[in-house]
Amino acid sequence: MRIPCPHCGTRESQEFVYRGDAAPVRPADDGAMFDYVYLRDNVAGVMREHWYHAQGCRQWIVVTRDTRSHAIDHAEFAR
Amino acid sequence: MRFSIFNLAAHALTGHRRWTPSWRDASPKAGYDVVIIGGGGHGLATAFYLAKVHGITNVAIVEKGWIGGGNAGRNTTIIRSNYGLPGNEPFYEWSMKLWEGLEQALNYNAMVSQRGVLNLCHSDAQRDAYARRGNAMRLHGVDAELLDRNQVRAMAPFMNFDNARFPIQGGLLQPRGGTARHDAVNWGYARAASALGVDIIQNCEVTGLLTDNQGAMTGVETNRGPIRAGKVGMAVAGNSSRLAAMAGLRLPIESHVLQAFVSEGLKPVIPGVITFGAGHFYISQSDKGGLVFGGDIDGYNSYAQRGNLPVVQDVCEGGMALMPMIGRARLLRSWGGIVDMSMDGSPIIDHAPVPGLYLNAGWCYGGFKATPASGWCFAHLLATDTAHETATAFRLDRFATGDLIDEKGQGAHPNLH
Numbered sequence A: 001m002r003i004p005c006p007h008c009g010t011r012e013s014q015e016f017v018y019r020g021d022a023a024p025v026r027p028a029d030d031g032a033m034f035d036y037v038y039l040r041d042n043v044a045g046v047m048r049e050h051w052y053h054a055q056g057c058r059q060w061i062v063v064t065r066d067t068r069s070h071a072i073d074h075a076e077f078a079r
Numbered sequence B: 001m002r003f004s005i006f007n008l009a010a011h012a013l014t015g016h017r018r019w020t021p022s023w024r025d026a027s028p029k030a031g032y033d034v035v036i037i038g039g040g041g042h043g044l045a046t047a048f049y050l051a052k053v054h055g056i057t058n059v060a061i062v063e064k065g066w067i068g069g070g071n072a073g074r075n076t077t078i079i080r081s082n083y084g085l086p087g088n089e090p091f092y093e094w095s096m097k098l099w100e101g102l103e104q105a106l107n108y109n110a111m112v113s114q115r116g117v118l119n120l121c122h123s124d125a126q127r128d129a130y131a132r133r134g135n136a137m138r139l140h141g142v143d144a145e146l147l148d149r150n151q152v153r154a155m156a157p158f159m160n161f162d163n164a165r166f167p168i169q170g171g172l173l174q175p176r177g178g179t180a181r182h183d184a185v186n187w188g189y190a191r192a193a194s195a196l197g198v199d200i201i202q203n204c205e206v207t208g209l210l211t212d213n214q215g216a217m218t219g220v221e222t223n224r225g226p227i228r229a230g231k232v233g234m235a236v237a238g239n240s241s242r243l244a245a246m247a248g249l250r251l252p253i254e255s256h257v258l259q260a261f262v263s264e265g266l267k268p269v270i271p272g273v274i275t276f277g278a279g280h281f282y283i284s285q286s287d288k289g290g291l292v293f294g295g296d297i298d299g300y301n302s303y304a305q306r307g308n309l310p311v312v313q314d315v316c317e318g319g320m321a322l323m324p325m326i327g328r329a330r331l332l333r334s335w336g337g338i339v340d341m342s343m344d345g346s347p348i349i350d351h352a353p354v355p356g357l358y359l360n361a362g363w364c365y366g367g368f369k370a371t372p373a374s375g376w377c378f379a380h381l382l383a384t385d386t387a388h389e390t391a392t393a394f395r396l397d398r399f400a401t402g403d404l405i406d407e408k409g410q411g412a413h414p415n416l417h
Ligand SMILES: Cc1cc2nc3c(=O)[nH]c(=O)nc-3n(C[C@H](O)[C@H](O)[C@H](O)COP(=O)(O)OP(=O)(O)OC[C@H]3O[C@@H](n4cnc5c(N)ncnc54)[C@H](O)[C@@H]3O)c2cc1C
Pocket: B037, B038, B039, B040, B041, B042, B043, B062, B063, B064, B065, B066, B067, B068, B069, B070, B071, B072, B073, B074, B075, B076, B077, B078, B079, B204, B205, B206, B207, B235, B236, B237, B238, B239, B243, B258, B259, B260, B294, B335, B336, B337, B338, B339, B363, B364, B365, B366, B367, B368, B369, B370
């Protein structure tokens, strides 16, 4: 699996750290914290997910990838 | 039919041509008291104990492929009860006790082999951690021995003891740990459950969960039609989130791929199970002679049932660092399985928040050893609606209440457990 970093170009997945689903957003109130920290859709299909290019540009990126085939569609900066 | 030395001899005389199938390949009936989704080891064991211990025999196992085609037939067959936390240890020790009597209980040779599980340590801190774990095990009445370097050398002289970065300092040994033949475990449970009246229905995929207008479970929808059920138990290993989503639930679980490897057959060389403490590598040798080894999960969400090359390299590097002689063996096969990685690295055996639906999920990379106790405790829950005494900690709501069972202390990072 090779990841198309928007800054560095296509690089080995080894250079990146995985963080998981990009959908959960840190909530303002504590009541929603459990959901944010623990519950996941765990999608079987196309998923947007956070990777950190630790051994490259040190940017957080969002990769759109199919969890059934590992096929990567594209990647963009997280912000 | 019971297996015995006499009928083995009788079949030998007829050239082994008269054996009949070990279990019935059933077609779905209209309804059952209990439907179990997933014909892996856990589903099969659950059905057996429901019938055997609780007398509930109007039971079906619904499997989308063939029994044992999932992780039950893909794992590296290691059994052990060397956990550190009180929520885990009694459960895994109960499983070990069930392994010790399994072949008699099933009248089936599951090739349970208590050849020992040795976790190596490579630093003072790691030795301290193993001493603590060994003491915790002993407090629960479980066997554990802390070995020094020379004792380890006597067991496995072929290892690289003087690796410059990670010299072997000793290890924690559980002599009662070992391996079992995974396929035989599945077949043995299937045969014993089928003999008690359980229907094993293959090529039957659950595509939806049926509820009444109060929201209680009434059965499952499958590609072979609807099947009514008083209670529905889910034991689908890496696919728990997909099944739970059919009931509108989200779980504290991510699905990840774990790979395993086997070499060509060799003469006996690895005495038991050995785990490298300084890299992602563990190894044992099957009765056929293949070196069976593996390492870490790939680390990203996956339903692909195959992994990528960086982990292959990482595992092989671990093997070379620990026992350089392994470089002479040829790799025969590698494969992957999809495992439920839970948010604290521990499993869930509990009611789902839907009346009539029961969860058996979150087994991570270590659910094979749990097969007997998981089946025992899940059957107990399905039959009595109460948690078995060894599985009271495996609650779904522990993530909300903070009663996590985090052996590794990694927090809510499923790919790091
Ligand atoms: C490579 C690898 C190595 C491992 N090594 C070890 C080890 O050494 N020791 C250890 O203790 N554990 C190990 N494990 C973990 C262990 O294999 C699992 O935790 C355990 O097998 C899971 O339970 P199971 O046997 O019931 O799963 P499975 O055999 O995966 O059973 C689940 C079943 O559910 C079925 N299913 C899924 N969706 C549906 C549906 N919609 N309808 C109907 N059926 C469905 C699947 O087809 C599958 O057969 C390993 C796992 C892997 C992948």
